[in-house]
Amino acid sequence: xxxxxxxxxxxxxxxxxxxxxxxxxxxxxxxxxxxxxxxxxxxxxxxxxxxxxxxxxxxxxxxxxxxxxxxxxxxxxxxxxxxxxxxxxxxxxxxxxxxxxxxxxxxxxxxxxxxxxxxxxxxxxxxxxxxxxxxxxxxxxxxxxxxxxxxxxxxxxxxxxxxxxxxxxxxxxxxxxxxxxxxxxxxxxxxxxxxxxxxxxxxxxxxxxxxxxxxxxxxxxxxxxxxxxxxxxxxxxxxxxxxxxxxxxxxxxxxxxxxxxxxxxxxxxxxxxxxxxxxxxxxxxxxxxxxxxxxxxxxxxxxxxxxxxxxxxxxxxxxxxxxxxxxxxxxxxxxxxxxxxxxxxxxxxxxxxxx
Amino acid sequence: xxxxxxxxxxxxxxxxxxxxxxxxxxxxxxxxxxxxxxxxxxxxxxxxxxxxxxxxxxxxxxxxxxxxxxxxxxxxxxxxxxxxxxxxxxxxxxxxxxxxxxxxxxxxxxxxxxxxxxxxxxxxxxxxxxxxxxxxxxxxxxxxxxxxxxxxxxxxxxxxxxxxxxxxxxxxx
Numbered sequence: 430x431x432x433x434x435x436x437x438x439x440x441x442x443x444x445x446x447x448x449x450x451x452x453x454x455x456x457x458x459x460x461x462x463x464x465x466x467x468x469x470x471x472x473x474x475x476x477x478x479x480x481x482x483x484x485x486x487x488x489x490x491x492x493x494x495x496x497x498x499x500x501x502x503x504x505x506x507x508x509x510x511x512x513x514x515x516x517x518x519x520x521x522x523x524x525x526x527x528x529x530x531x532x533x534x535x536x537x538x539x540x541x542x543x544x545x546x547x548x549x550x551x552x553x554x555x556x557x558x559x560x561x562x563x564x565x566x567x568x569x570x571x572x573x574x575x576x577x578x579x580x581x582x583x584x585x586x587x588x589x590x591x592x593x594x595x596x597x598x599x600x601x602x603x604x605x606x607x608x609x610x611x612x613x614x615x616x617x618x619x620x621x622x623x624x625x626x627x628x629x630x631x632x633x634x635x636x637x638x639x640x641x642x643x644x645x646x647x648x649x650x651x652x653x654x655x656x657x658x659x660x661x662x663x664x665x666x667x668x669x670x671x672x673x674x675x676x677x678x679x680x681x682x683x684x685x686x687x688x689x690x691x692x693x694x695x696x697x698x699x700x701x702x703x704x705x706x707x708x709x710x711x712x713x714x715x716x717x718x719x720x721x722x723x724x725x726x727x728x729x730x731x732x733x734x735x736x737x738x739x740x741x742x743x744x745x746x747x748x749x750x751x752x753x754x755x756x757x758x759x760x761x762x763x764x765x766x767x768x769x770x771x772x773x774x775x776x777x778x779x780x781x782x783x784x
Numbered sequence: 785x786x787x788x789x790x791x792x793x794x795x796x797x798x799x800x801x802x803x804x805x806x807x808x809x810x811x812x813x814x815x816x817x818x819x820x821x822x823x824x825x826x827x828x829x830x831x832x833x834x835x836x837x838x839x840x841x842x843x844x845x846x847x848x849x850x851x852x853x854x855x856x857x858x859x860x861x862x863x864x865x866x867x868x869x870x871x872x873x874x875x876x877x878x879x880x881x882x883x884x885x886x887x888x889x890x891x892x893x894x895x896x897x898x899x900x901x902x903x904x905x906x907x908x909x910x911x912x913x914x915x916x917x918x919x920x921x922x923x924x925x926x927x928x929x930x931x932x933x934x935x936x937x938x939x940x941x942x943x944x945x946x947x948x949x950x951x952x953x954x955x956x957x
Binding site for chain 2: 451523525526529556557558561562564565566568569571572575576579580587590591594598601616617618619
C-alpha cells in the first residue's frame with residue numbers, strides 16, 4: 430500500500446541530515462505553504478475546466494473546444510486573462526475594507542483546505558477537534574462576504590451580502606448538525622481517527638438510515654453554503670448584477686472566483702471524508718483478495734474519485750433545479766432541514782443504543 | 785518549538801492585538817471598528833492556540849467571529865449609517881470614562897504585579913500537548929467534583945429562554 434507519508438518522511442529525514450531541528454521546521458513550514466498554494470491554484474483550474482465541460486454537456490453543448498485538445502487549456506487562458514486585467518479603482522470605497530474582504534474570504538477557504546486529510550499523514554494539521562475546526566474556521570468567510578458587500582458602496586452589493594450572510598449563517602446550522610451525526614457514530618472529532626475507523630465499512634453504511642439522512646442534508650446545506658446552483662441568489666445575475674462581488678475586477682474578482690470553486694471542492698471533500706470513507710479504499714469483510722486489489726489503487730485516487738462524484742452531484746442539482754426565492758430558501762432551512770437534522774440526532778442515539 | 789520562537793510569536797500577537805483594540809475604539813467609522821474588533825477576536829483565538837487550548841480557540845472563532853461579529857455587522861446594515869453618536873463628546877462623560885479606565889488599569893496592573901506566576905503548564909515550550917476532546921466532553925457533562933454538569937445545563941436553559949424571548953419579540957402581535 431503506497432502512502433504519501435513515506436515520501437514526507439523521506440523529505441524530512443533528508444532535511445534533518447543537512448540542517449538543524451529548528452531550521453528543518455522552518456523549511457517544512459515553508460514547503461507546506463508553497464505546496465498548499467500551488468495545489469489550491471491548480472485544483473481551481475481543474476475544477477473550472479470540469480465545471481464548464483459538464484455544464485455544457487448538461488445543456489447539449491460542447492463547452493470550451495478551441496484552446497488545446499478538447500479545450501483543456503481554456504482555464505489557463507482564463508487565468509492569464511484575469512491576471513492581466515486592470516484592477517479598477519472605485520470612487521467612495523473604503524479601500525482598506527474593500528481589500529481586506531478578499532483576503533478574509535480566501536483565507537477562510539484555504540484554512541479549511543489545509544485540514545482535509547488527503548492521505549495517511551498528508552494533511553497540514555490534524556487537530557483533535559478536526560470536524561469542529563471546519564465548522565468554526567469557515568465562518569470567517571461570511572465576515573469577508575459581508576465586508577465586501579458593505580465596502581463596495583453599492584446598493585446591489587449590500588443586498589447581495591445580506592442575502593449571502595443570512596443564507597450562510599442559517600445553512601451552517603444544519604451543516605453542523607448533520608456532521609454531528611458522524612461524531613456520534615465514531616466517537617471522535619479527529620479526522621484521521623474518523624477515516625481510519627472506516628477501514629471495512631464506510632460511515633454512510635455503518636450508521637444505517639440516520640447517516641444516509643445526514644448525508645443528504647449535508648449535501649443540500651453544503652451546496653447552499655457554496656452560494657451555487659439553486660441557492661445562488663446572493664449573486665442572482667438577473668436581479669443583483671453579481672451580488673457582493675459586483676464592484677471587484679481583475680485579480681480581486683479572481684480571488685472570489687477561486688474561493689467559490691474551492692469551497693465547492695472543500696464541501697465535497699468533507700462529505701467524502703466523513704461519510705464515504707475519505708482516502709480509504711473500498712473494503713468488504715471476508716473478501717481478502719478483493720481488498721488486496723483495492724489497496725493497490727493509491728488512496729489519493731480514491732479520495733479524488735469520491736470528491737468528484739460529490740461535485741458531479743452538485744453540478745447535476747445546479748442544472749436541474751430552478752433558483753429559489755429568498756423566503757423559500759430560508760423556509761427550506763428553518764422549517765425543513767433543521768427540524769430533520771435535529772430529529773435525526775435523536776434517531777441516531779436510538780440507533781446507536783438499540784441496534 | 786524553541787522558547788525564543790514562541791516568545792516572539794507571543795509578543796507579535798500581543799502587540800498586534802493591542803494596536804488593533806486601540807484602533808477598534810478610536811476608529812471614527814462604525815464598520816471599521818467592527819472589523820478591527822473582529823481581528824482582535826481572531827488574535828485572542830491565536831492566544832488560545834498558543835496555550836494549546838485548541839477547543840477554546842475554535843469556540844472563540846465560531847462564537848465571536850461567526851456569531852457576534854456577524855450580528856454587529858447586520859445591526860449596522862439595518863440601522864442608519866450616518867450615526868450622530870460619533871461626534872466628539874466633551875461632556876462629563878469623558879471624565880467619568882477616563883476615571884473608570886484608569887482605575888481598571890490600576891487594579892489590573894496591581895493584581896498582575898502582586899501575583900506570583902507558577903509555570904505548571906509548560907506546553908508552550910514542550911510543544912504538542914493538545915487536550916483530548918473526550919476529556920473536555922467528560923468534564924463538561926460529568927457530575928463528579930470539578931466537573932461542570934450543572935453550569936452546562938443552566939446555560940442551556942438560559943439559551944432556551946433566550947430563544948423563546950426572541951420568538952416572542954419577533955411575533956409582536
